[in-house]
Amino acid sequence: MTPKSPARPLRIVQNRWAFSSADVQNATIGIPCGGSQHVVRIKSSGALDRRNFADAYSGSVSKRRHLGPRLSLRSPTILKEARRRDRTCGPCYSVPMADNDTLSHAEGITAQGLHVQYGGYHALTDVALTLPRGQYSILVGENGAGKSTLLRSLAGWQRPQKGVIAVNGLAAEMHERDMRGWVKLVPDTPQFYPELTAWEHLTWVAEAHSLHSWQESAASLLHVFGLDSNRRAYPSSFSRGMQYKLALAMTLLTQPAVILLDEPFGPLDPYSQEYLAKRLREAADGGTTVMASTHVLPKDYPPDRFIVLDQGTIIDDVVWEDVSTRYADTSLSTIPYRLLKDALKTRRGSSA
Amino acid sequence: MKSAALVGRLRMREWTAGARYWLAVLGVNTQKTDLMTQLYIVYLALFLGGWVVVSWSGLVVTAEQVGVGRVPPLWPILPTVLYGMAMVWWAAALMRPPFLLAHGDLEWLAPSPVSRRAITTAALLPAQFKVLLIGAIASTVLFGLSGGRHLYAASLLTTTAALALQTLSWLLSVSRSARASRPMRWLWILPAVMIPLDLLGPWVTTPFRWTVAPFLGHPLGGALVDIVAVWLAAWLAVMLVAGRLNLITIQSQSADYAEIRLLQQGIGRQLNRQIIRDWRSQNRLRRRRPWGNVPAWTMPLWEVGRLGLSLFRMPIQALYILETAALFRSALFAVFLPSATAWMLWVFLAYRFRRNALTRWYHRDVDAAFLRQFWPDSNLHRYIHSSVAPLVLVAALSLVLWILLPLAVPVTPLHMLFWAGLIISWYVAESPWLDTTHAESSLQGHERAVITTGLMVVMGAVLHHPQSALLIPAALLLTVFIQARRRRTAH
Numbered sequence: 001m002t003p004k005s006p007a008r009p010l011r012i013v014q015n016r017w018a019f020s021s022a023d024v025q026n027a028t029i030g031i032p033c034g035g036s037q038h039v040v041r042i043k044s045s046g047a048l049d050r051r052n053f054a055d056a057y058s059g060s061v062s063k064r065r066h067l068g069p070r071l072s073l074r075s076p077t078i079l080k081e082a083r084r085r086d087r088t089c090g091p092c093y094s095v096p097m098a099d100n101d102t103l104s105h106a107e108g109i110t111a112q113g114l115h116v117q118y119g120g121y122h123a124l125t126d127v128a129l130t131l132p133r134g135q136y137s138i139l140v141g142e143n144g145a146g147k148s149t150l151l152r153s154l155a156g157w158q159r160p161q162k163g164v165i166a167v168n169g170l171a172a173e174m175h176e177r178d179m180r181g182w183v184k185l186v187p188d189t190p191q192f193y194p195e196l197t198a199w200e201h202l203t204w205v206a207e208a209h210s211l212h213s214w215q216e217s218a219a220s221l222l223h224v225f226g227l228d229s230n231r232r233a234y235p236s237s238f239s240r241g242m243q244y245k246l247a248l249a250m251t252l253l254t255q256p257a258v259i260l261l262d263e264p265f266g267p268l269d270p271y272s273q274e275y276l277a278k279r280l281r282e283a284a285d286g287g288t289t290v291m292a293s294t295h296v297l298p299k300d301y302p303p304d305r306f307i308v309l310d311q312g313t314i315i316d317d318v319v320w321e322d323v324s325t326r327y328a329d330t331s332l333s334t335i336p337y338r339l340l341k342d343a344l345k346t347r348r349g350s351s352a
Numbered sequence: 353m354k355s356a357a358l359v360g361r362l363r364m365r366e367w368t369a370g371a372r373y374w375l376a377v378l379g380v381n382t383q384k385t386d387l388m389t390q391l392y393i394v395y396l397a398l399f400l401g402g403w404v405v406v407s408w409s410g411l412v413v414t415a416e417q418v419g420v421g422r423v424p425p426l427w428p429i430l431p432t433v434l435y436g437m438a439m440v441w442w443a444a445a446l447m448r449p450p451f452l453l454a455h456g457d458l459e460w461l462a463p464s465p466v467s468r469r470a471i472t473t474a475a476l477l478p479a480q481f482k483v484l485l486i487g488a489i490a491s492t493v494l495f496g497l498s499g500g501r502h503l504y505a506a507s508l509l510t511t512t513a514a515l516a517l518q519t520l521s522w523l524l525s526v527s528r529s530a531r532a533s534r535p536m537r538w539l540w541i542l543p544a545v546m547i548p549l550d551l552l553g554p555w556v557t558t559p560f561r562w563t564v565a566p567f568l569g570h571p572l573g574g575a576l577v578d579i580v581a582v583w584l585a586a587w588l589a590v591m592l593v594a595g596r597l598n599l600i601t602i603q604s605q606s607a608d609y610a611e612i613r614l615l616q617q618g619i620g621r622q623l624n625r626q627i628i629r630d631w632r633s634q635n636r637l638r639r640r641r642p643w644g645n646v647p648a649w650t651m652p653l654w655e656v657g658r659l660g661l662s663l664f665r666m667p668i669q670a671l672y673i674l675e676t677a678a679l680f681r682s683a684l685f686a687v688f689l690p691s692a693t694a695w696m697l698w699v700f701l702a703y704r705f706r707r708n709a710l711t712r713w714y715h716r717d718v719d720a721a722f723l724r725q726f727w728p729d730s731n732l733h734r735y736i737h738s739s740v741a742p743l744v745l746v747a748a749l750s751l752v753l754w755i756l757l758p759l760a761v762p763v764t765p766l767h768m769l770f771w772a773g774l775i776i777s778w779y780v781a782e783s784p785w786l787d788t789t790h791a792e793s794s795l796q797g798h799e800r801a802v803i804t805t806g807l808m809v810v811m812g813a814v815l816h817h818p819q820s821a822l823l824i825p826a827a828l829l830l831t832v833f834i835q836a837r838r839r840r841t842a843h
Contacts, residue, residue, distance in 0.1 A: 120641040155463070159534060159604040173532040176600050181465040191455035191614070193362070195369040201460070207358055208464035250460070 108133040108289040109154055109183070109258050114163035116149050116312070123149040124160065125312040131258070131291055136284035139293035140336045141309035142344070147293035148188065150309065151260045154291070155185035167258065181209070182257035186264065190247035192235040198222070198246050199231040202253060209254045221249040224275055241267040248276065252283075259283065261292040270298070277301040297333050306336070308343040316343040355467035359474045362461070408489060412503070415496030426498040427506065427567045431560035434510070435550050438517045438560075439543040445521035446540040449529045449602045451475035452609035462599050472594035476522055483518045487511035502566035509563040509575055516583035523590045530596040608635045633668045640665075652737065659713065659741040672709040673742060676778075677749035679706060683774055683805065684754065684761045687812040687821075695813045699806040707798045710746060711782045713738040718784075731784055732836065739779070747775050770808075770818040773825040777804045780828045785835050804828060 114127040123146045131137055141147050152158040154165060156172050156179055165172040167179045192201060199218075206214040222228040225245035235243055244267040251259060259280070265273045273296075281301040284290045290303075297303075306323055308316035316339065318326075327335055372382045378396055381389060450472065453462055461471065491507040491514075528535045550556045561568070565575035612628055643665055647657040663670040679702055686694040708715060714735050717727050727734050754763065754771070761767060781804040782797040804824055811821040 119637070119639050156600050157458070157463075157603050159600050171532075173598070173600060176532075176598055177465060177468065180463045180599070184463060187459070191459050191610075193365070193456035193460070195365045204358070204362065205460060205464070207354075208461075208466050210354075210465075247459075 108135065108168070110166045111150075111154060112164050114150070114153055114160045114165070116146070116153060116158070116160045122312050124153070127163070127309075127312070127314055129307070129314065131289050133257075133289055134284055134287045135305060136280055136290040136303040137292075137305040137307055138297065138303045138336060139291060139307050139309060140295070140340045140343075141293070142340070144311075145309040146312040147309055148262050149312075151185055151262050151291070151293060152187070154258075155183050155260050156180065157185060183260065184251045184254060184256040184258070185260040186244070186247045186251050186262065188263040188266075189240070190243055192243070192246070194234065194236055197232050197234055198227060198238075201235065201246065201250055205250045205253060211254065214253060218249065218253055221252055225249055225272060241269065241272075244268065245272060252279065256288070258289040259291070261290075261294075263294060264292050265294050265296050265298065273298045274300065295336055297336055299332050302332055306339055308340055310344060310347060315347050355470035356473065358466060359461070359470040363474050408492070411489070412492045412496045415493045416500040416503075419497035419499055424498075425501075425567075426494055427564045430510065430564050431557040432550050434513060434517070434560040434563060435557045436547055437514075438520075439547045441517055441521045442524055442543040443540040445525040446528055446543065448525065449535075449605050450522050450525035450597075451479075451602070453602060453606040454613040455610045458603060458606055458610050462603050467595070468597040468599065469591055469594045471599075472522075472526060472590065472597060476519070476590065479522075480515055480518060483514050484511060487514040505566040505572045506564065509565065509572070509579060512576065512579045512583060513560070513563045516579055516586055519583055519586035519590060523586055523593065526590055526593045526597060529598055529601045530593050531601075532598055535601055608632060629668070633666055637666055655713075655737050656741045659745070662713070669709075669712065672706060672712070673746055674749060676706050676709040677746045677753055680746070680750040680771065680774055680778075681753040681757065683809050684767065684771055687770065687809050687818060688761050688767070689813070695806070695809045698809055699802060702802045702806065703799070708782065710739050710742045710779055711735070711797060713742070714784075735783060735785075739782075743775070743779055750775070766818060769822065770812060773822045774805055774808055776825040777801070777808055777828060780825065780832055781805070783832065785832050 108131045110131070111127060111129045114124050114129075116122075116124040127146075127150060129150075139147050139150065149158065153160045153163075156165070156176055159173075167175075167182055170178065172179045193204075196204065199222075202214075202218045202222075206218065219228065222231055225248065227242060227245055227249070230238070230242070235246055238246065244264070248261075248264070261280075264276060268276060277298040278301050280290050280292065281303075284304065292303075302320050302324070305317070305319050307314055318339070323335060323339065327338055330338055375393065375396070376382050380393055380396070488507065488511050491510040492503060495501075495503045495506050495510075524539075528539060562575040562579050566572055608631070612631060615627065615631070644661055646654070646661050649657050663673070682701070683698055686698040716723070717734055717738055718724050718731060729737070750771070754761065778801045781801040784797070808821040808824045811824070812818040815821075
């Protein structure tokens with residue numbers, strides 16, 4: 001998706017960009033970069049005056065050979081301030097502002113030209129994807145289609161050989177620490193500290209994310225996932241489903257801006273599946289970007305979008321309205337299978 | 353500070369869990385907190401502490417006694433050694449991330465907004481402690497061997513210099529991983545090519561002469577202050593750069609390490625090194641494009657083609673073959689030395705380093721039940737087919753090494769007979785036919801091979817009659833023959 005034209009005037013002086021202090025209040029600025037544009041949103045607050053913003057946002061646009069066009073931002077002041085505020089009220093310098101159409105592409109998470117290769121095996125090939133803020137997407141694909149690799153790359157757990165990932169309009173590689181505060185991934189087999197109990201894991205995560213009054217939420221999450229009587233047990237003694245529930249509880253507790261889940265419904269019992277689907281739907285409605293790879297879906301709480309991956313390439317990308325029309329007589333739980341089957345049939349012919 | 357406290361608490365829990373594990377191994381009931389249990393823990397701590405101190409001082413005194421008049425003073429070459437060590441250290445630091453993350457850290461610490469400085473400090477401190485211990489022991493023993501002059505002053509300076517060098521290596525590694533994009537790959541060449549620079553003149557190693565200041569008549573205090581200043585400056589620089597550390601780089605490269613740590617938790621803390629080496633080797637292979645193809649030859653030759661391709665694709669296997677060949681060559685050296693005790697060192701080396709170099713392919717074919725079904729021949733045939741090619745290769749290589757290496761063991765029929773017996777013993781002892789019916793009580797192939805060939809070397813060396821040692825391969829072959837007949841009758 002190509003960003004719209006800059007909403008504010010922009011001067012480029014000797015490969016550096018600058019703007020007048022009058023434009024920095026609630027401004028959206030498009031920065032030309034390698035034929036496309038990066039969009040940077042700036043939200044002022046009482047803590048930062050205009051001069052600070054102008055000083056803070058000076059940067060240069062650079063082209064890297066392997067990573068494609070990238071924006072190099074040097075903004076210690078604003079990031080420091082944003083981190084401070086992140087700790088108290090979440091990632092508030094990425095909240096939407098006046099012009100929603102212009103901002104929608106900068107919200108959430110964007111990937112361009114992702115390429116991941118393990119030896120001779122191509123896990124992802126030129127994957128381009130935009131997950132806007134507040135969208136609940138389902139990633140569908142066969143075994144080895146590249147779903148886990150895509151999720152790990154988006155979460156910054158793995159560096160793709162090529163391509164760029166941006167979270168809330170910021171290049172993930174350049175701002176990986178900020179990104180980690182916003183994006184959370186639950187892998188298909190989550191691992192834990194062997195020395196810490198379930199509750200100690202929650203405590204640790206809450207403290208690492210500077211959460212306040214988190215105990216009630218944590219207890220509530222443990223309760224709905226049926227783990228409250230095992231809060232003082234080591235996760236290594238849990239079944240796989242219980243471990244996944246604990247990982248989900250830890251993730252949901254931090255209220256991240258982007259939640260990525262690898263096979264979340266598979267290990268869960270039907271009740272927990274339904275609760276999780278409801279919780280994810282609510283999170284998305286509340287502005288959280290959600291992406292889950294799965295082969296099964298609970299009956300209620302439909303997602304907004306389905307993305308079908310095959311051999312490292314996106315072969316189908318459809319919104320819920322189209323899916324519900326196409327499969328009007330089909331239960332939601334079988335839609336991932338039907339969608340994948342039809343997409344593969346189209347791609348591979350009748351042999352699929 | 354909050355991040356440091358969080359990470360510190362985490363590491364303390366890990367350390368405490370490790371300590372509880374070892375206390376349980378030593379017989380402490382870690383569930384109890386009564387007085388007797390606590391007294392026992394204090395007793396263990398005092399005993400172990402005293403044992404370390406006594407062993408260390410004994411080692412140093414022995415080194416002094418051995419070194420007096422026999423070993424030339426080592427301090428003149430110390431700056432050069434430290435220079436070489438620093439360059440190797442720094443080259444290694446520029447090849448890899450400063451630290452790797454285990455599972456748990458990968459999933460919960462790295463994706464959290466915890467300060468990178470805190471994570472780096474928590475990794476650097478244990479690394480510095482290890483260097484402190486190793487540096488203190490090694491330097492005191494080395495200076496002890498040199499006669500014991502300025503023993504403690506020189507050891508203090510050398511250990512502090514080692515700490516400073518390590519911190520500088522961390523600075524390089526952290527700087528390399530602080531880039532937003534993929535870390536540069538070839539930077540390690542720079543320190544590596546600087547190693548020969550010390551041939552240009554003593555000026556290259558001048559900074560490293562601080563460590564031998566007492567021998568040159570300079571005061572200890574001045575040299576110590578200089579080295580400590582460098583060390584602290586390096587620490588400061590590491591902390592400054594660590595704030596910009598890119599954890600995507602660390603996470604991307606931590607997957608293998610995390611899996612190995614997980615295996616260690618599952619199997620026990622003393623994981624077989626061979627498993628780790630195999631794991632790393634397989635992961636390295638997975639990251640590469642496959643080279644070549646197995647030639648479409650008929651069966652006996654196909655095994656040769658497979659071996660060749662395996663060695664080509666996994667050079668570490670070729671190293672195991674070469675190591676085994678060198679082992680047989682060194683056995684000849686040990687048995688024909690005037691000193692009959694050399695066999696002890698040989699047996700230790702044989703046990704420590706080589707595992708299943710000849711039978712690796714057999715185990716891969718047979719141990720995996722899924723693969724085994726595609727090999728319809730018997731275990732005996734599979735063993736012979738898959739191990740003859742490496743056996744021939746090892747024999748040929750050890751013969752080449754025997755002829756090429758200038759060690760005083762002539763190529764005579766007697767020596768050739770002993771050499772052939774040694775290889776046959778090893779090969780047969782590794783074979784699966786020597787398994788008893790109670791598999792859980794039987795020795796592993798590697799241990800059997802070390803014991804039987806060790807016996808051959810001992811008999812040859814101690815009795816000074818290598819011919820009598822040939823009884824061992826003869827007995828082994830007879831055993832195998834009897835067992836094979838029994839099995840055939842049973843079937």
